[in-house]
Amino acid sequence: MRKTSLELLQPGIILAEDIYADQTLIVKKGTLTDSYLVEKLKKRGVTQVLALHPASELKPALMTLIQSIPSEGNTHYEQTIQDLFFGSLLKITDDKRYGISLNLNESIYLLLTYFTEIMKIDSIYSKMLQLKNNDINTFLHSVDVFILFTLLAKKMNLPDLEQQSKSALVHDIGKADLPGMLLLKQDKLTKLEFDIIKTHPLLGYDYLKGHPETAGYAELAKVHHERMDGSGYPDGLLADDLSLAARILMIADVYSALTLKRMYRAPLPAEEALATLSRDAHLYDQEVLKQFMHLLHIYPAGTEVVLTNGWTCAVKGHTPNFPYLLSLENLESGELFPIPPDLSLKVENILDWSGAEKSVSKKIRWEHFISELVSGNKEMAFTHFEALADGMRVEDIYRLILCKAAMELAQSYKDRFLSRTSLHIADDILCHILNKKRECYSSMISNRLKVMTVFIESETFHFPCMMFNDFFTANGWETVKHLGSEPQEIVDLAEKRKLKYICFTVTNKYSLATVTALADALKAINPNVILMIFKEFYTTEPIEKGAADFLASSPEMAVQRLSLLENPDFWQRHFSEKFTAADGE
CATH class of the missing domain: 2.30.30 (SH3 type barrels.)
Structure with missing residues (x-):
């Protein structure tokens, strides 16, 4: 706490003293400031107040405590580890996330002891530094989870606290061996990228099990992404198979992931993160979550x-x-x-959190999204799109939002509930969304496969071809876009770029006739070229593949069919898993 000039006083600050004017109490200690109060104080001649500052009361107290801890007797190695702990602590702790959980003297000494002891193990120290060098945010997240886990486990009297707390620190150690470009990717992950990220629990487990001095820390590294309903990974364990330590860790892990700044999104306020956890009651142990709220008093x-x-x-x-x-x-x-x-005065018990504020339901959000597409409101449509896409993998966004929206609009047009003009307006906004998100959704993992997507001049709807092209890009394909229907020109470009796959989209009967004739001409010039026709949303005409090799009714099917031609064993495994949105980190 310190004296603050009224000129610098912001709304939402807590006054830490009673304020008097002419020996009369005018404002009580604990009052929240607002613009009206500031003006009132100025009129009464008050120039400074003692206040709790939003910069956090926790950090100054931490600084004071850290400076008071003696370094005499530490080896250089121990001092380096201690400095690493305190440097990380100052970056992640504040009142907004930790609430009242940190009893400074007792908690910090305990945490420092555990941190120093495990980091003095060479195999841990080297791998954690590797993680820090690859991705500082993941390292800080690990320290954050270690602190939150230890505080909650201690509150809940978890047996073998020291062993389990040290395990929490290294829960993400497997990420040290993942490609740095994936850890640092600032946008959404594709399914293939996420599949690679999902290997980190087993990578960490194997690494820790592989060293006798760290084998006891391996189990929590393996299970921290499991969930109570069996929907987690890597083993899909159910509640009966999950220890109390695992249940504590999964809540600390997700809370940290939601409230710390990450490469791909801004942090959530603590109360919103806790509301998210409480809404997902099927995933997390509700008694552990209640104890976590009590720990923070949030x-x-x-x-x-x-x-x-x-x-x-x-x-x-x-x-x-x-x-x-x-x-x-x-x-x-x-x-x-x-x-x-x-x-x-504090909270002693939770009676019910079923009334916790809920976000707009997906169903209502979807209805608003479709309505804004048809009405031509780009900005509002994009806002609803972003909300719908939150937490989804890239392929799911294409499949469950963009493709689904286009198909729903196409059906309304076919049923004569939607005019062709409105369909064009919606098509234009869907293209606008693709243009804004294209770079974000591109895969960072190239599979070294190439495809040409051909856009016929008679096509008046642009979104189907754009989405078809972008879905390939999101799955690691290199795409070559071509506008036109001259067969020799297409074949020459394919030979120049060493392309053997050529794909077309069809949205109306005029382009259908053109594509059918074009497929015949291309096969006559080069019988080895592989042709695919993408029957998109807006056409009611029956489609025969004719000279083409494949018909595809969705971008997902198109990618699967061509990928399986290249590497049947790998892609069969990749595509056999259901596309699902992932939670947590």
């Missing part, structure tokens, strides 16, 4: 709680920068009041 808005004075209340909001200072409503009297800064 609860989602809408949660019904009992206070230490016996009142039953609903959480209505959170103090900016200090979310553990809740705004509450007494459910009996209707009175609104805040938790005092000195925490003389």
Whole structure:
């Protein structure tokens, strides 16, 4: 706490002292500032106030504690490890994420001891430094999970705390052996990229098991992405197979992932991250989650709680920068009041979090998305698209949002519920979305396969061909786009670029006739070229493949058919798994 000039005082700051003017109390300690209050204080001649600052009270206290810890007697190696711990600690800890969980003296000494002891193991130290050098964010996440896990495990009296806490620190050690370009990718992962990321629990398990001094830390590294309903990986374990340590770790891991800044997204506020965890009740141990909320003293808005004075209340909001200072409503009297800064009144128990604020349902979001496409509102359509795409793999975005939207609009057009003009407007916005996201959705893993996508002049809808082309790119293919229907020109370009696959999209009867004739001409010039016709959404005409080798009714099918021609064994395994959106980290 420090004195702050009224000129610098921001809304949402907590006053840390009673304020008097002419010996009269005008503002009580613990009051939240707003613009009205600042003007009131100025008029009463107040120039400075003592305040709790949003820069966090935790970090200055940590700095003071760190400076007080003696370094005498440490070897150079031990001091290096200690500096690494404290440097990481200062980067990740603040009131907004940790709430009231850190009892500084007791907790920091315990954490420092565990961290130093495990990092003095050469095989751990070298691999964790490799992880840090590859991706500093993943290293900081590991330290963050270690701290959160230890604090929660200690609160819940987890047996063998030291062993399990050290295991939590190295839970992501397998990521040290993953391609750095994937760890550092700032955009969504493709399914193949995510499949590679999903190998890290087993990589970590094998590495730790491979060294006698670290074998005892291997199990948590393997199971930290398992889930209570069996939907996790690598083994799809169910609740009965998951230890308390594993249940604590999965919550600490996901909370950290949601609330720390990552390459691919901004952090969520703590209360929103906890609301996300509470909504996914089938994935996480609910008693562990309740204990985690109590540890932080942060609860989602809408949660019904009992206070230490016996009142039953609903959480209505959170103090900016200090979310553990809740705004509450007494459910009996209707009175609104805040938790005092000195925490003389706190939450004692959670009654119900079913009323926790929920985001707009996917169904409603989808209806808004389709409506904005048809009405021509690009910005709102894009906003709804981003919300729908949150947490999804790239292939799922194409399949379950973009392709699905186009097919739904096409059906409305065929059923005469949608005019051709409206369909063109929607097509234009879908192209706009593809153009904005194309670079983000490209795969960083090339499979060294090439394909030419041909756009016929008679095509008036652009989205099908664009999506077809981009879906190949998202799966690691190099694509060559060509506009025109001159057979010799297409064959010459294919030979020049060493392409053996040529694909067309069909959205109307005019281009269907052109593509049919073009396929015959191309096969006459070069019988070895492989042709695919992509029957897209907007045509009602029956399609025969004629001279073409394949028909595809979706981009996914097109990629699968051609990929299987190149490497049947690998791609059969890749495509046999169901495309699903992934949670967590």
